[in-house]
Amino acid sequence: MKPFFLLLLSIALWSCNPSTPETKNTTTTFYLIRHAEKNRENPDEKNPELTEKGLVRAKKWSEVLKNIPFDAIYSTEYTRTIETASPTAYNNNLDILKYEPENLNTLEIFKKGYKNVLVVGHSNTVPKLVNKLLKEDRYEDIEDTNNGNLYIVTLVNQKVVSVNLLSIN
Template sequence: MANIISIIFTFFFFGINPSEESILTEQQEITTYYFIRHAEKDRSNKEDKDPSLTEEGLARATKWAEVLKDVELDAVYSTDYNRTMQTAFPCAEKNKLSILKYDPSNAYTEDFQNATRGKTVLIVGHSNTTPTFVNKILGKEKYADLDDSENGALFIVQILPGGIKTSQVLYFN
């Protein structure tokens, strides 16, 4: 009984109830998204709709894991293609994570937002889907499709307390 009275006293005295405390926690969360396009794909067979990475692409995928080595990822997402899954693999392996698949045509859903809120996430996509996904998070058309030869762009998007959204692009070639 004494514990209940002290809890009630604490909430009354400090003016915080449990629901307000959870709102404060949510408002203080930072969500960070790292977006990369898949690495260099094998273009030798024009009929192949799902090519793997070239040796150069596999090396770049490994380099992405090195670039992001100090980033503790909570999740790694990829479209369901060989080239994106192969690009995501070294980062997922480094963080001991499974690769989660997403549909780029239905990417920034409420379920996705809830699953990634307050987390640090890598998302591997394509020259057109990556900027589109970033723009959807930002709520504006800030980035155009990547050139088909650009495999070294790293988009970093953060959702800060109060819903403030920031973004930047770094290039690693």
């Protein structure tokens, strides 16, 4: 009788556990954008600020993304990416988290339980990050004159369920 009772108790406890992989879905949506228009007056400047047009675009991004409650906003350490991320970070009352594009560990993001994450990068790093999330080489570097791509990648239990590429002018 005791072994049967223990078996029933074990099954009952296991089936009531809300954290089993079969019952817990973790959804994370990544929004990835390239920095806005940078100042190109000095070709030797490695860390330029945004132009006036770039500052307007950064503000526009914050308006486009205003209804998304971000849990985290990541930016590279460059002035242009930080300036692009700043209006959205301000609207969400978040600090900007710095990252190195080749070292962005998306598994850590999942462990933190973030639901919505904005990542601001560069013409060559944003597509690579999207491809890393997709686990396939789908996107090439962004044209140097294009600052309006928005990649949206949604994952459930770290598996891609949707990917969208929007162009915002």
